[in-house]
Structure formats: C-alpha cells, structure tokens
Amino acid sequence: MSVCLALAWIFLAGLWTSVGAQDPITWEVQRFDGWYNNLMEHRWGSKGSRLQRLVPASYADGVYQPLGEPHLPNPRAVSNIAMRGPAGQASMRNRTVLGVFFGYHVLSDLVSVERPGCPAEFLNIRIPPGDPVFDPQQRGDVVLPFQRSRWDPGTGQSPSNPRDLTNDVTGWLDGSAIYGSSHSWSDALRSFSGGRLASGGDPAFPRGAQQPLLMWTAPDPATGQRGPAGLYAFGAERGNREPFLQALGLLWFRYHNLCARRLAARHPRWGDEQLFQHARKRVIATYQNIAMYEWLPSFLRQTPPKYAGYRPFLDPSISPEFLVASEQFLSTMVPPGVYMRNASCHFREVHNGNSSVSRAFRVCNSFWNRKHPSLKKAEDVVELLLGMASQIAEREDHVVVEDVRDFWPGPLKFSRTDHLASCLQRGRDLGLPSYAKAREAVGLPPITSWQDINPSLFRSNGTVLEATAALYNQDLSRLELLPGGLLESHGDPGPLFSTIILDQFVRLRDGDRYWFENTRNGLFSEEEIAEIRNTSLRDILVAVANMKPSTLQPNAFFWHAGDPCPQPNQLSTEGLPACAPLVIRDYFKGSGFGFGITIGTLCCFPLVSLLSAWIVARLRRRNFKKLQGQDRQSIMSEKLVDGVEAVEWQGRKEPCRPVLVHLQPGQIRVVDGRFSVLRTIQLRPPQQVNLILSSNLGRRALLLKIPKEYDLVSWDVPHGIVLLPGSPEEKSRLMFRMYDFDGNGLISKDEFIRMLRSFIEISNNCLSKAQLAEVVESMFRESGFQDKEELTWEDFHFMLRDHDSELRFTQLCVRGVEVPEVIKDLCRRASYISQEKICPSPRVSARCSRRNAESELTPKRLQCPTDTDPPQEIRRRFGKKVTSFQPLLFTEAHREKFQRSRRHQTVQQFKRFIENYRRHIGCVAVFYAIAGGLFLERAYYYAFAAHHKGITDTTRVGIILSRGTAASISFMFSYILLTMCRNLITFLRETFLNRYVPFDAAVDFHRLIASTAVVLTVLHTAGHVVNVYLFSISPLSVLSCLFPGFFHDDGSEFPQKYYWWFFQTVPGLTGVVLLLVLAIMYVFASHHFRRRSFRGFWLTHHLYILLYVLVLDIDQADAGTLPQDSSQKVREALTCELSRAEFAESLGLKPQDMFVESMFSLADKDGNGYLSFREFLDILVVFMKVNCQQFAVLLFNLEEERHVLMENLRAALKESGLSSQEWEMREQELMRAAVTREQRSHLLETFFRHLFSQ
DSSP states (O other): OHHHHHHHHHHHHHHHHHHHTSOOOOSOOOOSSOTTSSSSSTTTTOTTOBOOOSSOOOOSSSSSOOOOTTTSOOHHHHHHHHSOOOSOOBOTTOBBHHHHHHHHHHHHHHOOOOSBOSSOOBOOEEOOTTOTTTOTTOOSOOEEOOBOBOBOTTSSSBTTBOOOBBOSSOSSSSSHHHHOSSHHHHHHHBOSSTTOBOBOSSTTSBOBOOOTTTSOOOOOTTTOOOSSTTOBOOSSTTTTSSHHHHHHHHHHHHHHHHHHHHHHHHOTTOOHHHHHHHHHHHHHHHHHHHIIIIIHHHHHSOOOOOOOOOOTTSOOOOOHHHHHHHHHHHHHTOOSEEOOBOTTOOBOOEEOTTSOEESSEEGGGOTTOOSOTTOSSHHHHHHHHHHHHHSBOBOSSSOOOHHHHTSEEOSTTBSEEOHHHHHHHHHHHHTOOBHHHHHHHTTOOOOOSGGGSOHHHHHHHHHHHHHHHHHTTTOGGGOBHHHHHHHTOSSSOOHHHHHHHHHHHHHHHHTOTTOTTOGGGSSOOHHHHHHHHTOOHHHHHHHHHTOOGGGSOSSTTBOOTTOSSOOSSOOOSTTSOOOOOOOBOOTTTTTHHHHHHHHHHHHTHHHHHHHHHHHHHHHHHHHHHHHHHHHHHHHHHHHHHTEEEEEEEOOSSSOOEEEEEEEETTEEEEEOTTOOEEEEEEOSTTOOOEEEEEEETTEEEEEEEOTTSOEEEEEOHHHHHHHTTSOHHHHHHHHHHHHOTTOSSOEEHHHHHHHHHHHHHHTTOOOOHHHHHHHHHHHHHHTTOTTOSEEOHHHHHHHHHHTTTGGGGGTOOOSSSSOOHHHHHHHHSBOOOOOOOOOOSTTSOSSOOHHHHHHHHOSSOOOOOTTOOOOOOBOOOTTOOOOSOOOOOOOOOOOOOOOOOHHHHHHHHHHHHHHHTHHHHHHHHHHHHHHHHHHHHHHHIIIIIOTTTOHHHHOHHHHHHHHHHHHHHHHHHHHTTGGGOHHHHHHHHTSGGGGTSOGGGHHHHHHHHHHHHHHHHHHHHHHHHHHHHHHHTSOHHHHHHHOTTTOOOOSOOOOOOHHHHHHSSHHHHHHHHHHHHHHHHHHHTSHHHHHHOHHHHHHHHTTHHHHHHHHHHHHHHHHTTSSOOHHHHHHHHHTOEEOHHHHHHHHTSOTTOHHHHHHHHHHOTTOSSSEEHHHHHHHHHHHSOOOHHHHHHHHHHHOSOTTTSHHHHHHHHHHTTOOHHHHHHHHHHHHHOOOTGGGHHHHHHHHHHHHHTO
C-alpha cells in the first residue's frame, strides 16, 4: 500500500512539474462543436441544432409538405423571368469580388443545410419544354433532381411542431470553417507539432482531403474528375467548391500557422496544445473582427450597433430567412470570371485544364476543380487573392449571371443545375413565409402593389415585375421571399434582406459568450482587443504573402478610384471560355453486359449441378459395367445355384422390378435382370433386416425389409401352383421333396412327424407329441409299413391317398378335388396387403400389369367359394401370440345408387379424398397460412409502414418481394428440420397428437416444404436482382440513408457497381454461395438421381449444415444494414469532451465537490477546461483495482511528457518489482517511439489493452 501511495505521489509530482514547465491555459477554451456556449441553453448554436424561424413555417399541410405547383409557379420559370440578365455590369458601390467570396466563407462558417436528409425525399424541378439549357430538344420530360435537406427528427409531427431543418456546422462565428465543427475534425487538421495545422508536401498548403468523412468531394462538372485527390482538408466541408473559396481557406490556414510560429518564437517553453489554443484564439478573434466590423458594413452599407456586452438571454440561432437572404444576395454579385494579378499589378493569363489560355478564370468551369494548372504554388494563390481584391463584382440587383443560374454544379445524375431554382425549392423545403409576411414579421411597412417592390426597377425595366406578377397570378401575397427580396435590391440589399442579415449578425455577436470583445470571458485584455480591432483583411494578406502594404487598397472589400491596380475592364462572358454543357451521368454505363453475365451465371447454377449429377451417374454406371464384365460368369453360376427370384417393390405408384437375390456368407447381393449388382446388404450389426412371411390371394410371400432400401418380395409361385390345382401325384411329389430335409430321396418317420406337426399348427389344431406319434404309428401300421423307418415317394404317396380322411384335420387336400379349407379361410380373412402390380419373375417385364401377373401365377383364376361363412378372423399380427378367443368383425354395407355422371363421380372422389386426407389437408393449410401470413406481414410493412427508412421509395417491388419471401423461407427452412427428427416423430406418433397430425407422412411433407421453399428462393433471388440493379443506379446520397454502415455521402454521388453488391458484401456473397448450395442439394435430391445414386444424394444433403450457417450469416449481415453506423458513434464517443459538470455527472457527484475539483484539475492536463476522452480514461486508472506493478505499467504507458518524469518513472518501476530485462525492454520501446503527440492513437490502444485485461 505504501508503494502505491508513493507511486501516486510521484504521478502528482510529475504532473505538477510538467504543468509548471509551461504556461497554463487560464481561459475557458471554446468547444469546437458549439456546445455550452450559453450556460443556460447548452444546445444553442451547436452543431446539429435547429434553425430558428423568424416567421412561422408555411407548409402545404402545416407540417412538412412544401408548397408547389399550381399554388406557386415553376421555379425554373421564376428564374428565367425574374433573374435572367446580361453579365458585365459593375457593382454600384465598387464592391470587390474578394468581398463576395469572403461572404461565402463567412456563410460556410455559420450555416450549412446542403446535406440531404434521410430518408431521401425529392422535390424535383420540372423544366419547361424547350428550355435552351436543360431541354434544347423540347422533349418536355426533363426534371432537375432536388433532394430535401436534413431535418430534426423531433419535428414535422403536427401543425404545432412543423419540420425544422438542422445546421450541420456550429451557429457561432467561431472559425469552424477553419478548424472544423468537432474535436475529431480539428484533430484531423492538426499536425500536433508546434501548434500548427497539418500541411502536405508544400508547407503553404494543407494536407489532402484523404479522410472521406470530412470533405465534400463532388465531381467536377466540367471535366468529370472525381475523388479526393487534388482537394484540401479545410474546416468547411465545401471549402473546395471554387478556387476562390479555396484561396480564402488557404489564407486562414497560413495565418494560423504564422501565428503559431510567432508564439513559439515568443514562448519557446510552450507545448503544442498551448501554442495551438493561443493561435486559434487569436485567429478566431481576428476573423470575428473582420467579418463583423469590416465585411458586414461593406456588404450592407450599414454599421452594426456598438457592442454593449454579452447578453446570455439572447437567442443567436441561425434563421432560415438569414440563410436565403445572405446566400441569394451574394449570388447576384458573382462575376462570370475572376482575374489573377501579381504584386506589380500585372493581370496574368490563366492556363485552363484543356491547355487553353484565357484572361481570367471562368467561374462555371472552376467548380470542384482539382489541381488547376494555374494554382500550383503559394504565389499563385496570392495572385488570385490580389486579383479578386482588384476586381469589381457584379451589380447588386435581381440579375444573376449564367455561370450561377444555368451552370451551377448539379446534384445526382445532372452535372449542371439552376442555382436560383434550387434555392427557390430550398426555400419551399424550409417552409419559408411569403415576401409580404416576412416584411410584416421584421417590422417593415407592407407592400400593396408590384411596382412598390422596387420603384427604380419598375421605371428602368418594368417588364420584369409585370412578368413576375403574371407568374403569381397578380397575387402579391403569394410572392415568395427569395424573388421578392432580390427584386427590391438595387445597389445594396433591399430593406428586407438588410434587416434580416443585420439582425442575425447582431444576435450572433451579443449572444456569444466567447466573443473577442467580451472582457468577462478572460480571452483577451483591453490592449489585445484594441490590437485585434485594428487588424484588417489587408493586414492578413500582407502578413501571409509577405508583401508591401501598398500592394492592396486599405479596405480589400472596396476598390475606389486611386486605389492600386485597377482591373483592365469589367468582365463579361465575351472573351471567356464557354461553359461546359450539361451532362447527364449514367451510373450503370458499362455495366449492362457484366450484369447480364452475372445473372446468367446464377441461372446456370442448377445446370452446372445437373451436369455434375449426370457425370456422377455416368461414372457409377461405368463402374457397374466394369464390375459386371468381371463378375458376369460368377453371377451366372450363382444364379443357377443359389439365385432366388424376387420382385423389388419401389412404391405405391411405381412399377415393380424383378431381381435376383443371392444369399452369400454374411451378405445378400441383389442383381437386376441384366445381372448388374444393384446393391449388397451386409448382414452384420448394426444392420437391421426384417423377414415377414405372409399370404396374399393364396400365394405365400416372403418380405425382406431393410431400412432405407427398397423392399424385396419372394413369391412362392411354383409351390402355390402345384398345391392348389395340381394332380395328386404332383402334390405328393412336391411335398416329398419339401420334407426330405437331408435330400437322400427318403422320408424318415421323424421327417413325416415334422410334416404333420407343421400342418397341424397351420390348421390351429392342437395335438401333443405323444398323440401325434400314436397317429403316425397307426398310419404306418395300417399301410403295412410298420417295419419301415423310411419311406420312398411311392410309399409316401400311397399312405397319403389311403389316409385322406384322417388328414382332413390338418387342412391338407391331396386329391385335388375339393377346395381346401385353408383357402376358404384365406378368402374369409381381412387382407391388408397392398394391391399393387407384382412381377413374379425376372423374366417378366418390369412394367407388368396385375392381370398378367395373376395369369402367370395361376393357370385358371381361383375363385373363393360362395358358401363361405362371414369373416370371423383377422390376419395374425407378426410376432403376436394368437389367443383362443378372437373378436368377430362385422361391417354393415350400405348400397348406394351408382351415379354414372362424371361430375358426380368427381365429387365423390373429392369427398373420399377429403375424408382420407383430412389430417394432411389441415396441417398443410395451417403451415401455408403461417408462411403466407409472414410474407404478407413483411410485404405490408415495407410497402406501407417503412417510409421512414426510405428504401420503399427506392425499390418498392424488389424489397417487398425479397423481404416477404425471406420471412417465409426462414420459417420453412426452420420447420423442415422437424420433419426429419425421427425419434421425435416416433414419440409423438404414440401421443394424442397422432389424431390430428399425420406423422407417417413426414417425409412427404418434407418434400412439399422443400419444393415450396425452392420456388420462394427463386422469387427471393429475383427480388434481390431488382434491388441490386436499382442500388447500382441510385446516387450515394440515397444509399447513405439506406445503408449508413456501408456508405457515407461525401458528394461523390457515384454508387458502387453491381459486382460490389454481388461479390464484395457479406449478404451478396453469402447469397451467391447459398444459391450454389441449394442448386446442388435440390438436383441431387431429385427422384431420378436418388434412383441412380443414393449415396450422392445422401452426401450432398449433408450440405444442409453449411446452408444453415450461411442463412444465419446472411441474417446477421441484413440486420446490420439499416441501423445507424455504430463506428460513427464510436468515433463520436472517442472525440467527445466533458465539462466539469458532465464529469461530475459521470461519477454521480456534484460539480462543486472538492473531490471532483481535485480530480478534474488533475485529469485536465492541457488546462482547457474540458476532459478529452483520453484524459477521462487516464483518470479511470485511479479507480481500477490493480496492483503496484500493473499501476506502474499503466503509468508508464499513459505518460505523455516522458522526458520530464523519466527519472521518477525509472525509480517507480524499479520499486514495483519489474525485472531489469522488462525495464530495459520497455525503455527501448520508449526510445524508439516518435513524438508523443503523434503516438496518441498507439497509447490509447495500449491503454485499452491494459484496461480490458484486468
């Protein structure tokens, strides 16, 4: 215990030494995700929070259905009429292009709603016929896809709770476009060295966007390039949309690293975390100052009110009205091209990707451009920023250039779309109010006539207002916010847009606890605040580019006369490269042939299995022929000596087959009519053979019954022919041969006694041995053979003839005149022998008729006498002792009138069928009712109740068919095993359930289930083929909703090819193997092949084990397709941060407890006021029940600042009892390790390994 306390003290002392070596972070570090900015409303402004409406939502149903045609005009028609106009008109206020794209950068820092929602919902834009850009062929069926944005799932349930969209970034002006909107995002951008952001091969550029979970990687609409190559990792998801927005991201990236280097030079003892947080704090403050006090006044021509301090009760949440107002007004100022210039005011030419040269960048051909040839070096980026600072933007009015209006990067299959039409649809998706209601909500006077919207526009171009009014049927109350706000703009944003934008920025500033001017948050001193207030964007450019201040005008957002480097002329579309036209992408292009080959291959599985079965049958037949050629002579000799003629009974409806049975030592060999060995039956344990001797129509039959084999029947045909209609001499001669056991041609007195005893037993008479001996002595004496001990045939014949009356009691008729009593009794017996076709001899054709068989058995048809008594006996059961009393069976026959009508006979047959098979019919009906119910339940669910998943909208027929049949197949493949549980069936057959369930028909029911299951399997496969095709042509935004565990929507749009679904997913590959297994099992289980090779059937049927393993595997895989991505949740957990209150809550304590304060201070190594997941795990070590040695090892593995505590650790580890070899090994591992921060993931894995090993 003392050693443990010593180790704990060493740990605390080491931490104190480590912290004392650096300046602690004395302020509360702002979270990356926006949480806990407001201490009362923790969620305000956080990532994923709702947009806060200024005006109540306007939906068609009051909940979530957007307004549309015919209540509102077509969005493309509004764009063509209200926003079309010529390019090349300069800004009335001389605003620069740099200010336009800086505004886009600020907007990306505040709000993002472009990510599609789940399940996928579409508001496609119908294109009017003959549109010159999207429907030049006048087809009239062109639609631009538009997918609705992500919404809060807790909204959209009722009119009192309409749908609200969520913000994918933080709603604060906190530099999330620079550092990301989460801790994990920030870590992905950091280098963890010197407090800098990570750079690529060139220190002036950040690392590439190789992490697919961060950056949006949409394809280039001009060239079709895809993938993350050539894109950079920024804090803004869409920071690579244009080179101009990209240049601003590079500017802030360099500025942060510049601040970090300055701080490191000033404070050499600071660690990476301190340098990063100080640099981040300064960059965010500078960003806030430029956006609020430099850009916003230039944008609105209004100065925001003076900062009066933090207002915690003010809700700063972003409003959807602000999103539309700011974004659409910025779009009116985007030029068709952008200049580049150097510090000496030389406007350089731009080298395009197609080896052409132009005087400026063409905006429409620059979207999502990768590795532009004119932006390879850091100087190129600076020249682009300088060019934007000298170029005048487009006029602030309702006109939008064609680069934005007609050639904006399109979603899904379309490479281009109408940005204005899409924004109109976005407004309807947001449920924005009308123009009139929005003015009323912000306190502006109402507009009563169309010309009052913009009197200047009405005077200069009144046709625009008139055409717009015609679109809205002259109803001003139906005019939407977006076109109304643009139409009132003239030189500056109109009153409505200006009011909305200014109100939003003021609320953001006053409601932000981390605003740089708030002196209560401890971020900056008064001197630092004043220094920040004096920093402009020009200062940032000068510092980053290391150029003279005279290169730029004082305010980079305006260019006035006399400022340096005027633009050559106002850019228009003339002289610029033409925009790349619309391209409709075909996701299935090039896959049709391969898809068809794959489906054909799947369909060939049964054929391949059938070919394999045929080959097996041919090989077996060839082996039989080979064996037959070797053993033909021996078989022929065996046939002549020992062969017994018999017939093989193959089934109720199958023809019999004549065979020869050879009795050999220890085995029975069965040979067909061509002397080919059918099978060999081994007479050794555990083989069971049942011999049953019975009578049928006067014929003696010996049944040889072997489990899992066909039954063999030997008919005593010659003996029956002789004993029934033969002459007395023939009868006596036959009997003489039968009872001449030793074959010496004589019958001894003992053999004669045995003969009489067998006859007496058959006739149910009873004589003792002494009485029987007296009868035999009297017969010998009366025949004159008292001196003979053996009789010849003549003696035997004369004795039987002379004593015919005495032998009557044995039921033996020797004279051949009367019908023996045994035959009378046979006709009176109740026979249960099947009346099937029987072939008595191998010489008779295998497909013989009953009439032919009887005609061969008897020379003339044997008729039972008509004077026989009513039935009084029942055939003795095999193995049962016959008692003296036998019950009499009486049946009363009811004669019905014979109906010759075919319909009546059919009805009678049906009635008898129902009576005979009522149990079978009931069980089959219940089984199929359950299977059908499962199918209908799943089909109904996916057809009508699964809209929240969205898969029904993608593949309705395929998912209904595949999921419905899957439920039924799962039930059938589970139940089919019960039909083969023989011990269970034998047990249940003896219970009362046998009255209701025909257990004897289990095998037939097994075949019925298998036949039904294979039909459903084919339908199930067809459904999945449809699904694969539809998934192969569905965009990534849809697939990421359906399968969040497999897909992440990063804007690349293109789905996986068909072969990925078939062969590179667990369900797909498992399904293919299942089809192959089923094809093999079903083909080899067919009746034809079972007759050819029962062993092949038996072996392939053991694949059912693999079948069920695959079924369970595919069920587990299917269960993981639709739920949310667990790996994403794990990533969020690993990157979360805990405040002191959350830390106390996790321990079940209060935040003000001294223990919580002490432990929190101990665990918060970086002093930022929050515990990372790793820091939280560190503190868990204290509560673990470990010994001193384990604690020392954990301490060693978790320590980051190892150079500070090296000696203390060495001493502690030696005290813990570790051997010198173990210490040296760990020390070598420690010395081989790289920088501690770069080994964070390795240390975390080490911690988990030790943590879970306890």
